[in-house]
Amino acid sequence: MTHIIHRHLHVTPPVAAGGEGIFITDTTGAQYLDACGGAAVSCLGHGHPDVIAAMHAQIDRLAYAHTSFFSSEPAEALAEHLARTAPSGLTHTYFVSGGSEAVEAALKLARQYMVEIGEPERHVFIARRQSYHGNTLGALAVGGNQPRRRLYAPLLIDVRHVSPCYAYRDQREQEAPVHYGARLAAELEAAIVACGPKRVMAFVAETVGGATQGATTAPPGYFQAVRDVCNRHGVLLILDEVMCGMGRTGTLHACEQEGIVPDLMTVAKGLGGGFQPIGAVLASGTIVAALSRGSGFFQHGHTYLGHPVACAAALAVQQVIERDGLLTNVQVMGRAFERLLRDRFAAHPHVGDIRGRGLLWAIELVASRDDRAPFDPALQVHARVRRECMSRGLMTYPMGGTIDGERGDHILLAPPFIVEGSHLEIIIDRLSSSIDAAVASVR
16 A cells, blocks of 8 residues: 555556666666666666765755855765856756756746847747657646647646657658758748748757657757857757766757757756756857846745755765766776667668767657558557566656657666666666567467
């Protein structure tokens, strides 16, 4: 019997009892290899001694101080670290408790900026279909996943959605990747013009697709073209790197690989590695200067923003990543992971696409490789794979509705940055047998 409202009210999950490195152990003694970092969160794995020590030290000094009265040493130090390592121009940080809060804060910052610079008529957001930006109402509104939005649709602001980067299904025959990217950027510009260029406030996009579409990457030149479109029309660019950022794709920020800098960027998951709840908005100096010249404050706030223990934990996580050269390991292990995935699944009759970057990868499952037909959604193939994986001691992040929110299945993989080659081989073996068992169960 449980008094928790679990994610699924008909299923009581196992109870986690401990974690060390890349493994979690439940109360029965069963051990699970964490091949997804929970939800691409546990970038250092579990129980890292340096992070735990930093948290203990901060709790001994000060557990909490409200930001309407005080700043704190770990918050100041973490903000300085993030400014030093951020893409040029992102100079300030606003701390929150997670990814959804970070997106919500970014949306409000964008709106207040437009008001402060004398363009209050700008109030429209444009985002992408099949995106995921969080579960608060503003984040759900810009998000493009229909099943998540449907129940709450009457409560959501109106947002215009354009096509995502989804080459496997949307790139045309004989269309070069660069032309595909240019077509998508042109669609964005057309949407801005249709809305009225002086009404659009910001374009919101995941730099690399996350949970709802499965590690989709942009074609070459796409984000540079998007940046140009936004600049031409005075539209802010908000990049959501809650999942793909903070080292997950091989550089600290995924946008580094796209050669652009956004006006606002949201981070979370890998920022604190799951040791404490934390997220952040990185903001350009231009936006902060406009607020400073105008009202002088950001009309927003949460009780636990800038929490000293959360900031101390996140600072320790980032220091470990930098000290131990873990971004290099993400790059090396990411290439090894791609090779193993392609060696095992490239010819698999029910694997349609293998995509990703760094240590963020996804496999899209299909009923038929020849015509890319998805499985019947009623079969819940992704959920079957998840159950088979858990029975084999493997944690993965499967999702349904990959194509349009209803059809399609994929498996997301996001192992910790400390992963080794031997771990990757275990992941591949257990995942392979799990997929085969799940598919066999629906034939």
